[in-house]
Amino acid sequence: MKQNYEKPIIKKLQTGLMNKFSRSPAYARKVRAEIDGVTIDDLVARHGSPLFVYSERTLRQKHRQMHTAFSTRYPNVVMGWSYKTNYLGAICAIMHQQGSIAEVVSAMEYQKARAYGIPGEKIIFNGPHKSLAALEIAVREGAMINVDHLDEIYDLEQIAQRFKRQIHIGIRLNLDSGIHPQWSRFGFNLETGQALEAVKRIKQGGKLILNGLHCHIGTFIMETSAYARQIEKMVGFAYEVEQAFGFSMEYLDIGGGFPSKSRLKGVYLPPEVALPSVDEFAETITHALSKALRPGDFPKLILESGRALVDEAGYLISTVVASKRLADGTRAYVADAGVNLLFTAYWYKFNIEMDREVGGINEHSIVYGPLCMNIDVTDEGVPLPPLTRGTRLIFSPVGAYSQTQSMQFIEYRPACVLIGEHGQVDLIREPEDLSDITRRERLPERLVNGGK
Numbered sequence: 509m510k511q512n513y514e515k516p517i518i519k520k521l522q523t524g525l526m527n528k529f530s531r532s533p534a535y536a537r538k539v540r541a542e543i544d545g546v547t548i549d550d551l552v553a554r555h556g557s558p559l560f561v562y563s564e565r566t567l568r569q570k571h572r573q574m575h576t577a578f579s580t581r582y583p584n585v586v587m588g589w590s591y592k593t594n595y596l597g598a599i600c601a602i603m604h605q606q607g608s609i610a611e612v613v614s615a616m617e618y619q620k621a622r623a624y625g626i627p628g629e630k631i632i633f634n635g636p637h638k639s640l641a642a643l644e645i646a647v648r649e650g651a652m653i654n655v656d657h658l659d660e661i662y663d664l665e666q667i668a669q670r671f672k673r674q675i676h677i678g679i680r681l682n683l684d685s686g687i688h689p690q691w692s693r694f695g696f697n698l699e700t701g702q703a704l705e706a707v708k709r710i711k712q713g714g715k716l717i718l719n720g721l722h723c724h725i726g727t728f729i730m731e732t733s734a735y736a737r738q739i740e741k742m743v744g745f746a747y748e749v750e751q752a753f754g755f756s757m758e759y760l761d762i763g764g765g766f767p768s769k770s771r772l773k774g775v776y777l778p779p780e781v782a783l784p785s786v787d788e789f790a791e792t793i794t795h796a797l798s799k800a801l802r803p804g805d806f807p808k809l810i811l812e813s814g815r816a817l818v819d820e821a822g823y824l825i826s827t828v829v830a831s832k833r834l835a836d837g838t839r840a841y842v843a844d845a846g847v848n849l850l851f852t853a854y855w856y857k858f859n860i861e862m863d864r865e866v867g868g869i870n871e872h873s874i875v876y877g878p879l880c881m882n883i884d885v886t887d888e889g890v891p892l893p894p895l896t897r898g899t900r901l902i903f904s905p906v907g908a909y910s911q912t913q914s915m916q917f918i919e920y921r922p923a924c925v926l927i928g929e930h931g932q933v934d935l936i937r938e939p940e941d942l943s944d945i946t947r948r949e950r951l952p953e954r955l956v957n958g959g960k
């Protein structure tokens with residue numbers, strides 16, 4: 509077969525040398541020919557590239573594992589599926605079938621949960637922006653509302669006045685759990701006394717009844733001890749509030765934040781070594797609860813885990829469309845998927861696998877996408893053999909946040925498929941076309957036909 513001509517260059521290859529952490533092997537290959545028994549070829553032939561692929565088996569297994577880890581250690585556990593992590597209808601349906609209620613952070617997500625048939629009382633409504641109209645619906649439908657700021661308290665009091673009844677609410681706390689940077693923008697700060705002031709205000713208003721505490725300390729938390737500190741502070745606050753104001757807490761919502769087996773940039777140990785297991789999180793959290801709670805007290809423990817449940821169930825198949833050498837000699841590959849679909853590439857170093865065996869020595873390469881912008885890099889310094897056009901690159905784990913944060917910037921968003929537990933492949937989101945981009949646009953009459 510005739511080979512494409514490429515001007516020769518002299519470049520020192522670093523492969524095979526030791527670095528501080530490991531050897532960078534010259535011939536190591538990461539090959540993935542299938543996902544849950546369905547070949548990459550088959551998936552792409554049927555649904556095109558790029559393609560988001562989700563494994564129902566992994567989703568259900570992760571959910572079962574987390575539920576078991578907590579419910580075997582504590583008697584009153586509720587899981588709330590964090591919609592923002594992935595709100596594709598099929599994904600939410602699986603989470604709800606497994607027993608999760610919905611956790612939403614905007615009116616749009618609230619509407620989504622309702623459209624999927626989730627009743628208001630099975631929705632946790634979080635987030636810093638809840639319009640008066642959205643709050644009113646949530647109150648009418650009995651949602652669990654966790655208040656973010658004082659203005660929301662005033663809005664809820666107004667609604668209570670209009671509805672001529674008291675409204676049950678939770679408040680979101682932010683606190684120092686030892687995790688930095690501290691997520692201090694959401695809710696009321698505990699250590700400065702702001703949270704206690706808010707409860708005082710709620711009591712004085714007389715229109716709201718505080719019955720829950722919420723706190724989400726951050727995402728991809730790698731230390732179980734942070735949750736122990738969080739629990740100790742939340743329970744301490746709950747009892748302080750009970751004593752001072754007579755409100756008793758029916759639930760402690762500890763948010764999400766457990767890590768998936770992904771590789772955060774700057775963390776050199778592999779996830780299997782660097783990250784605690786779900787059982788370790790469960791053990792620390794339930795132990796902290798049993799230490800802090802009064803004997804016989806078992807408030808509802810709400811978990812809002814997102815990435816730990818869905819991340820490893822998601823893959824993105826993409827295709828190498830070109831290879832080139834950059835001016836400094838770096839081997840570069842252009843793929844049909846970039847940060848438009850993998851926004852999370854800025855923080856995580858994904859596993860990149862090829863759909864086939866490829867010969868040749870590895871070279872540290874850069875992989876970039878179709879966006880025609882310098883920032884569109886999905887990985888760099890990744891050891892890859894010489895790839896030809898058409899090679900599929902499979903990125904994982906990308907089930908969390910990638911699809912919900914994907915954008916339509918200069919490209920359509922691709923299809924999403926779900927591989928069922930028996931290997932059936934279902935289309936769960938159609939690929940977009942021009943009508944998805946232009947449907948909401950309006951052209952003033954004077955500009956029709958280019959204004960001629």
Ligand SMILES: Cc1ncc(COP(=O)(O)O)c(C=O)c1O
Pocket residue numbers: 590593611613634635724726727728763764765766812813814815816908
């Ligand atoms: C309030 C709240 N709950 C839950 C989550 C899910 O977090 P994670 O995906 O880290 O589990 C988030 C994510 O930011 C959140 O803001």
